[in-house]
Amino acid sequence: MTLTEKDSQYLWHPYTQHKTAQRPIAITKAEGVLLWDEDGKEYIDAIASWWVNPFGHSNKYIADAIYKQLTTLEHVLFGGFTHEPAVKIAEKLIEILPKNQQKIFFSDNGSTAVEVAIKVALQYFFNKNEKRTTIIAFENAFHGDTFAAMAASGISFYTQAFQGMFIDVVRIPVPIEGKEQTSFEALENTIKNNNCAGFIFEPLVQGAAGMVMYKPESLAKLIQICKENKVLTIADEVMTGFGKTGKTFAMDYVLEEPDMICLSKALTGGTIPMAITTFTQDIFDAFYDDDINKALFHGHTFTANPTGCAAALASIDLLLTDEMQRNIERINKNHLEFQRKVEKHPKVLTARVLGVIFAVEIKSDSSESYYGSMRTKLYNFFIDKGVVLRPVGNIVYILPPYIMTDEQLQKVYNTIEEAIEMV
Numbered sequence: 037m038t039l040t041e042k043d044s045q046y047l048w049h050p051y052t053q054h055k056t057a058q059r060p061i062a063i064t065k066a067e068g069v070l071l072w073d074e075d076g077k078e079y080i081d082a083i084a085s086w087w088v089n090p091f092g093h094s095n096k097y098i099a100d101a102i103y104k105q106l107t108t109l110e111h112v113l114f115g116g117f118t119h120e121p122a123v124k125i126a127e128k129l130i131e132i133l134p135k136n137q138q139k140i141f142f143s144d145n146g147s148t149a150v151e152v153a154i155k156v157a158l159q160y161f162f163n164k165n166e167k168r169t170t171i172i173a174f175e176n177a178f179h180g181d182t183f184a185a186m187a188a189s190g191i192s193f194y195t196q197a198f199q200g201m202f203i204d205v206v207r208i209p210v211p212i213e214g215k216e217q218t219s220f221e222a223l224e225n226t227i228k229n230n231n232c233a234g235f236i237f238e239p240l241v242q243g244a245a246g247m248v249m250y251k252p253e254s255l256a257k258l259i260q261i262c263k264e265n266k267v268l269t270i271a272d273e274v275m276t277g278f279g280k281t282g283k284t285f286a287m288d289y290v291l292e293e294p295d296m297i298c299l300s301k302a303l304t305g306g307t308i309p310m311a312i313t314t315f316t317q318d319i320f321d322a323f324y325d326d327d328i329n330k331a332l333f334h335g336h337t338f339t340a341n342p343t344g345c346a347a348a349l350a351s352i353d354l355l356l357t358d359e360m361q362r363n364i365e366r367i368n369k370n371h372l373e374f375q376r377k378v379e380k381h382p383k384v385l386t387a388r389v390l391g392v393i394f395a396v397e398i399k400s401d402s403s404e405s406y407y408g409s410m411r412t413k414l415y416n417f418f419i420d421k422g423v424v425l426r427p428v429g430n431i432v433y434i435l436p437p438y439i440m441t442d443e444q445l446q447k448v449y450n451t452i453e454e455a456i457e458m459v
Contacts, residue, residue, distance in 0.1 A: 038062065039074050061419070066093030069440045071424065081424045082448045084437045087243070087275050089306030091354045092439045098305045098350040105346035114142065114339040121345030128352055129314065132284055134293040137314040141332075142340040146274035146300035147180025149311035150236070152334055153270045153296045154184040154203070156315065157234030160268060160322045163330045168233035170204045172226055172267070177207070178244035179236060179272055188236050191244060206230055210242065211254035223258055227265045234295075235262050236270040239286035240390065243275040246431035247395035249388050252289040259292035268319070269294040274311075278302040279355055279364050280435065282391030295319060305351035310344035363438040367392045370442060371434070374449045383456050395433040398456055414455055423451045 039062035049060060062074040069092055071079040084090060091098065105121065112119060126140040143149055154171060161168040173179070173188040180186065186195050187202035195202075206226045211219035226232065239255060242248040262269050271294040276286035280302070283289060287297065296319065300311035323332050338344070354360055371394040378396055379387040385397040400410055411427045418425040425432060425448070432452055436445065 039064075058416075068092040068094075069437045069444055077422065079419075079422050079424050080440075080444055080448060081437065082440075083424060083426060083433070083435050084302075085306060085424075086301070087280070087435050088301045088304075090279060090302045090438045091305050091351065091360070092437045093306070095305060095307075095354070097354060098307055098347055101346045101350035102307060102343055105343045109342045111338065111341050111343065113337075115335065119340070119342050119345075121342045121349065122340040125312075125345045125348050125352075128349060129299075129312065132352070132356075133297065133314055134285070134287055136293045136295075136316050137297060138317040139315040139320040141313045141315065142336070143311045143313065144309050144336050144338055145180075145311050146272075146298065147182040147185045148336065149274060149298035149300050149313045150179045150185040150188065150270075150272055151182045152313040152332075153272075153298055154188065154234065154236065155334060156296065156313070156319060156323075156332060157268045157270065158203075159332065160319055161233050163322045163325070168231045170206055170226075170230040170232045172223065172232055172235040173205055173207050174210045174237055174242065175207045176210070176242060176245040176248070177236070177238060178242070179238075180274075204230075206232075210248060210250055211258065212248065212250050216251075216254045216257075219254065220257055220261065223261050227261070227267055232265070232267045234268040234270055235259075236272055239271050239273060239276055239294075240281060240289060241276055241286065241393060244428065246397070246428040247388065247393055247433045249390055249395075252291070256290050256292040259290070259294060263292070268296065270296045270298065272298045274298055274300045278351070279360070279438065280391050280393055282364060282368055284355070303351065304344055304347035305354070307347045307351075308341065308344040309338075310341065310348060360438055364392055366442070367436060367438065367440065367445065370445050370449075378449075378453065378456070381453075381456055383459070392438065393433065393435050395431055396452065396456075398430045398432065398459060400430045410459060413459065417455050417458055418451060421451045421454070423448055425452075 040059045063071050064074050065072045069081050071081050141152055143152055171188055175190050177190045179188045184203055187205050190207050208222040209215055209219045259269050271287050273285055277299050295316050297314045304310050323330055368391055371389045375387045375389050378384055383399050385399050387396040408429055410430050414427045
């Protein structure tokens with residue numbers, strides 16, 4: 037039996053209706069930006085395997101760091117203990133994060149990083165004897181699949197089975213061009229009419245919504261409104277963090293600083309599941325008390341896993357090299373050139389770029405659903421051509437590893453142009 041055949045016997049895949057979906061592709065090897073399946077077919081991984089592999093697959097520098105850590109201290113519980121890799125990654129992050137971030141809390145994936153932030157926002161006011169139970173989020177947001185993260189997300193088909201079971205969330209419009217004032221006013225009215233604890237947002241780019249982009253100045257205004265009303269702000273940088281937007285963090289474009297930041301995905305260079313939520317000193321101080329009940333009672337078995345910390349340290353080392361920064365600039369330049377070319381196509385509605393993120397919206401005769409027929413047709417076309425791209429409805433995006441060559445990028449661009457003609 038092939039791997040794919042064995043898979044169909046035993047495995048349940050994410051975001052998959054197994055009755056109608058095609059069988060998954062069995063990948064047996066990966067190196068750099070390339071994947072190979074069990075039949076030897078080669079694929080370009082143009083989305084860094086859900087945005088986690090900025091330095092490519094089987095990266096030797098990260099692998100060596102992991103091996104060294106595995107043979108020294110692979111894991112130790114973080115309740116009542118600590119270790120050097122956790123301290124080092126905290127020191128490194130504090131150096132490169134917005135200056136108000138002072139405390140680091142570990143978890144194991146993007147959803148749990150968000151879960152921690154929302155729980156902290158709610159308990160922060162509980163500890164201060166204030167009743168604030170509402171979280172503010174953007175329309176069409178996506179923050180993960182655990183319950184609080186799911187509640188803050190606005191893509192209904194992910195959450196419709198659980199309506200009525202969530203924490204209180206009020207959604208406001210994204211301040212895209214032309215709708216900035218509507219968004220500002222909606223935030224002010226929401227704060228006025230609810231007991232709001234926090235505002236969570238994907239800074240500058242809404243990933244799962246189709247790489248929807250908005251300006252740093254608009255986000256700064258929203259954060260300022262929250263600060264004036266003592267509403268905590270949570271920057272979900274799970275997707276945008278570690279160079280994706282052209283700067284280390286998307287919040288580096290924004291003059292106002294958030295109270296919390298959620299990190300995961302590229303944190304460990306696509307090797308070991310790990311997440312981090314960071315906080316201001318003021319937030320930490322609200323939990324620092326003689327009353328044990330004011331502590332943050334949240335944790336994971338693999339909290340601050342030393343091997344994951346070693347991978348994260350190596351990953352950040354690579355990100356900050358001159359070579360990797362030049363790669364990010366090079367990809368951005370290529371994206372901008374392709375944007376100028378493709379946005380003139382009669383079948384294209386819009387094309388947009390930020391950092392290494394490129395998105396093109398293809399015209400459709402009807403409202404295209406997230407997993408609709410056009411998306412399926414596009415996805416299958418790309419796979420047939422040996423390019424891994426996962427369209428969001430009628431929106432095709434590229435978010436490549438930073439080591440992708442100009443030639444490999446050009447193949448991805450050419451394939452997208454062929455797909456536009458095909459639909």
